[in-house]
Amino acid sequence: MSTARSRAWSGAVPDEVVVVGVHPEQDVRVLAAAAGLATRVGAGLVCVWVDPTRRTVRRDDDGTLEMTPLDPDDEDAEQDAEADEISNRIGRRLAGSGPAWRFVVAAGEIASELAAVSERYPTSYVVVGSRRPGLTGWMNEAIGGSVAGRLAHTQPHPVVVVPLAPTR
DSSP: OEEEOOOOOSSSOOSSEEEEEEOTTOOHHHHHHHHHHHHHHTOEEEEEEEETTEEEEEEOTTSOEEEEESSTTOOHHHHHHHHHHHHHHHHHHHTTTSOOEEEEEEESOHHHHHHHHHHHTTEEEEEEEOOOSHHHHHHHHHHHOOHHHHHHHHSSSOEEEEOOOOOO
16 A cells, blocks of 8 residues: 655645646646646646556545555555656746646546546646557557546536647
8 A cells, every 4th residue: 555645836826727637658748738728827737647557545635645556566666756757757847937736646547536636626627638649549548438538528627638749
């Protein structure tokens, strides 16, 4: 079992936020589009990494999350290091020019967790990248469905889908 905490806001706590789904191999255009949108509407940015290899055991009011891996052989240290790397990468990208932001870790099914996080904040928009290009992206979507499509049909906030360039 592991514990994750939401990172503190990088600046003043905003009145409104844009929620963006982030992950380790994400195209930088998704974060850039979400940050630009947040800046234009005067909102903060909540960057959410959903770890689909874990499930939530308990969530505290302060944002602390207790998770358990689906695979009992998974190492908690690897998950913690991955969360730190994603948060640090976001910090480097948004340093000095982006909106106030915070990093939130969630566990479980991606669309459901993004929707849940968007309900905990005064959310203007939810931003996600389009599916990965190529056969792998198509297979993931065929098996698990489209995150953007599920969000657009299951929660009240507008969903912005950032197109990703096809691989050549």
